[in-house]
Amino acid sequence: xxxxxxxxxxxxxxxxxxxxxxxxxxxxxxxxxxxxxxxxxxxxxxxxxxxxxxxxxxxxxxxxxxxxxxxxxxxxxxxxxxxxxxxxxxxxxxxxxxxxxxxxxxxxxxxxxxxxxxxxxxxxxxxxxxxxxxxxxxxxxxxxxxxxxxxxxxxxxxxxxxxxxxxxxxxxxxxxxxxxxxxxxxxxxxxxxxxxxxxxxxxxxxxxxxxxxxxxxxxxxxxxxxxxxxxxxxxxxxxxxxxxxxxxxxxxxxxxxxxxxxxxxxxxxxxxxxxxxxxxxxxxxxxxxxxxxxxxxxxxxxxxxxxxxxxxxxxxxxxxxxx
Numbered sequence: 001x002x003x004x005x006x007x008x009x010x011x012x013x014x015x016x017x018x019x020x021x022x023x024x025x026x027x028x029x030x031x032x033x034x035x036x037x038x039x040x041x042x043x044x045x046x047x048x049x050x051x052x053x054x055x056x057x058x059x060x061x062x063x064x065x066x067x068x069x070x071x072x073x074x075x076x077x078x079x080x081x082x083x084x085x086x087x088x089x090x091x092x093x094x095x096x097x098x099x100x101x102x103x104x105x106x107x108x109x110x111x112x113x114x115x116x117x118x119x120x121x122x123x124x125x126x127x128x129x130x131x132x133x134x135x136x137x138x139x140x141x142x143x144x145x146x147x148x149x150x151x152x153x154x155x156x157x158x159x160x161x162x163x164x165x166x167x168x169x170x171x172x173x174x175x176x177x178x179x180x181x182x183x184x185x186x187x188x189x190x191x192x193x194x195x196x197x198x199x200x201x202x203x204x205x206x207x208x209x210x211x212x213x214x215x216x217x218x219x220x221x222x223x224x225x226x227x228x229x230x231x232x233x234x235x236x237x238x239x240x241x242x243x244x245x246x247x248x249x250x251x252x253x254x255x256x257x258x259x260x261x262x263x264x265x266x267x268x269x270x271x272x273x274x275x276x277x278x279x280x281x282x283x284x285x286x287x288x289x290x291x292x293x294x295x296x297x298x299x300x301x302x303x304x305x306x307x308x309x310x311x312x313x314x315x316x317x318x319x320x321x322x323x
Contacts, residue, residue, distance in 0.1 A: 002083050106140070107141065150193060208234070210234075217278055251282075262316055263311055269298060
């Protein structure tokens with residue numbers, strides 16, 4: 001049996017934990033995850049999704065605010081005598097002291113084709129940048145950020161309208177099988193990790209909440225990429241008639257240039273609201289007005305008395321007036 005400790009926290013890592021539990025030659029010794037946190041409107045203390053899964057499957061759970069400063073937990077990990085640590089969206093930095101514990105290696109699963117998009121936000125950044133391809137990488141964890149030798153990779157196509165939520169689901173589905181292949185390959189000696197090409201490194205920095213504000217001077221393609229990249233968080237947004245509106249879904253109608261005011265409404269149908277932009281026409285198909293549920297723009301426009309020819313965004317209207 002291959003003895004493994006799994007380190008992860010959010011929902012995207014749950015499927016990997018479930019699948020690893022079902023491989024006959026893998027023994028899950030324990031799960032290490034973040035502490036329970038307040039969540040929801042009532043700030044109810046809520047366990048991380050990975051902990052919930054571990055508890056349901058009778059896997060011992062170790063929680064810590066900071067693994068590098070938790071000498072008691074580190075000793076517990078030593079006592080387990082694992083062959084591997086597996087990390088997937090754990091959210092904490094490991095020290096060399098921790099990395100030296102497993103017999104073989106600490107394997108990290110990263111949601112990009114390294115060395116592209118090292119860092120905390122590879123899924124959203126790939127969509128935001130308009131990439132048509134991304135993927136998964138398993139690597140040997142080292143102290144430098146996502147810089148370890150590559151074990152296995154699998155490519156994933158990013159389709160034109162794929163959101164960060166949809167891409168995360170695909171990654172969640174594929175991850176456990178790439179992890180298992182990596183574990184077996186290193187354990188048997190049939191897999192030899194290769195160094196990353198440092199000349200191809202790009203970074204995937206976290207978005208801030210303010211990054212969700214739409215710059216209507218950009219093209220339809222750029223704004224569409226922003227909307228679908230940020231569907232989970234922070235969500236693309238603008239203001240219309242003084243009220244905040246979140247834009248959840250969109251489609252590209254065309255990429256042509258039109259001699260019309262930027263962000264002016266071309267038409268509103270049951271399919272959504274079409275907007276002229278500096279380059280192209282964007283169809284908005286789902287919005288969430290401030291204080292309301294998700295709506296079709298057609299229904300919202302009837303109540304808000306927005307019609308063809310109007311400037312949809314307050315910010316865009318101000319730019320036109322200043323110009």
